[in-house]
Amino acid sequence: MTERAHAERLDAADPLRGLRAAFEIPEPEPIYLDGNSLGRLPKATLERLSALVRDDWGGRVVRGWDAWMELPVRVGDALAAGFLGARPGEVIVSDSTTVNLYRLAVAALQARPGRRVVLAAADEFPTDRYVLGGLAEARGLELRLLETDPVEGVAVGDVATALGPDVALVCLSHVNYRSGALADMAAITAAVQGAGAMMLWDLSHAVGAVPIDLNGAGAQLAVGCTYKYLNGGPGAPAFLYVRRELQDVLRQPIQGWFGQRDQFAMGHPYDPQPGIGHFLTGTPSVLGLVAIEAGVEVLARAGIEALRAKSTALTELVIALWRAWLEPLGFTLGSPADPARRGGHVALRHPDAYRIDRALVERANVVPDFRAPDRIRLAPVAAYTRFTEVWDAMDRLRRLVEAGERVALDPARSRVT
Numbered sequence: 001m002t003e004r005a006h007a008e009r010l011d012a013a014d015p016l017r018g019l020r021a022a023f024e025i026p027e028p029e030p031i032y033l034d035g036n037s038l039g040r041l042p043k044a045t046l047e048r049l050s051a052l053v054r055d056d057w058g059g060r061v062v063r064g065w066d067a068w069m070e071l072p073v074r075v076g077d078a079l080a081a082g083f084l085g086a087r088p089g090e091v092i093v094s095d096s097t098t099v100n101l102y103r104l105a106v107a108a109l110q111a112r113p114g115r116r117v118v119l120a121a122a123d124e125f126p127t128d129r130y131v132l133g134g135l136a137e138a139r140g141l142e143l144r145l146l147e148t149d150p151v152e153g154v155a156v157g158d159v160a161t162a163l164g165p166d167v168a169l170v171c172l173s174h175v176n177y178r179s180g181a182l183a184d185m186a187a188i189t190a191a192v193q194g195a196g197a198m199m200l201w202d203l204s205h206a207v208g209a210v211p212i213d214l215n216g217a218g219a220q221l222a223v224g225c226t227y228k229y230l231n232g233g234p235g236a237p238a239f240l241y242v243r244r245e246l247q248d249v250l251r252q253p254i255q256g257w258f259g260q261r262d263q264f265a266m267g268h269p270y271d272p273q274p275g276i277g278h279f280l281t282g283t284p285s286v287l288g289l290v291a292i293e294a295g296v297e298v299l300a301r302a303g304i305e306a307l308r309a310k311s312t313a314l315t316e317l318v319i320a321l322w323r324a325w326l327e328p329l330g331f332t333l334g335s336p337a338d339p340a341r342r343g344g345h346v347a348l349r350h351p352d353a354y355r356i357d358r359a360l361v362e363r364a365n366v367v368p369d370f371r372a373p374d375r376i377r378l379a380p381v382a383a384y385t386r387f388t389e390v391w392d393a394m395d396r397l398r399r400l401v402e403a404g405e406r407v408a409l410d411p412a413r414s415r416v417t
Helices: 004-013 017-022 043-068 071-084 097-110 126-139 156-162 185-194 275-279 286-302 304-329 353-363 387-403
Strands: 091-093 117-121 142-146 167-173 198-202 221-224 239-242 346-349 369-371 375-378
Touching: 004 304, 004 387, 017 286, 043 286, 071 091, 071 239, 071 275, 071 286, 091 275, 097 126, 097 167, 097 198, 097 221, 097 239, 117 126, 126 142, 126 167, 142 156, 156 167, 156 185, 167 185, 185 198, 239 275, 286 304, 304 346, 304 387, 353 369, 353 375, 353 387
Parallel strands: 117 142, 117 167, 167 198, 198 221
Antiparallel strands: 091 239, 221 239, 346 375, 369 375
């Protein structure tokens, strides 16, 4: 597996090799291994947005809303069917992950009055911890943070031990943003709901990378972003999921006019739509929704199972080359070795990870990213990454570390890492 010819054979046999042509990839260009932060631009998105701006906004102007009103639910249904294992009418696309997390967390806390504890992982993605911490402070609750394995992530036993009659809400990521560890959604959901608490999943680093079965897992609530593996574009709107049986029971706290039953009556007081519609708030981003829809359609043609199979093969190649080349140079594996326990990216740990990361970008023409304190994340995305790109990136990483090329780099960190 350490010979480049092996990677070439994998590319030749790759059933998804034609999918790369669906994306804007200028040649020559850096080897891009940061799709878990921002996915590439689908060519269809360029065409769809151009037509939207020219013909709909430019031509129809406000009458374009005749077609745009249903976008949040329509795009949500496409996500539900292709990537979330949810039913029609259980997913909408609107706002940001942070806003959606806040709204669903408030709804969940209101549904469990008298319980005083919110549970999350200590290494949870920062925005989740910040939102939950702010809610706990405002409501006089306790935010209890679970210490979990930094590589293997949260385990069912970690959660089960922390549960009790005082826990109102548990919020966890399906795939850990640092290590890529994949949580057991079904088992954790069962444990949480069996203890009477509400379960809220953050799917931001999972959707489009791993199969998700929200209905099969008995999930109640979930949120996630669309600009990583779904290629919705920078700052694209996020999604939220509410199980059908809970939609008319839970009340979300931001009452906006898009959630009103008879919206254009401009009436008073607020009368929420039935079903998922009352989880809408203000006017949605039409440009963002159309971009997401285009990206989702590209990936749906391949199917999540095929994407997952290639993603696993790509990350297995990363790990094989780490073991052969980089472990002797002081790198340790920061992700689960078992592919069934790993999402779409691999983290490599090193005491000088930040400067090595910068050297990869500035001197080796490879784009990964860095996560404090010591991880370089490599995300070879199945939709557009070649196996030879993985081999070349790992070879360049090995060579620059052997040559000490990071030594002269400024250790001061840039704002975006």
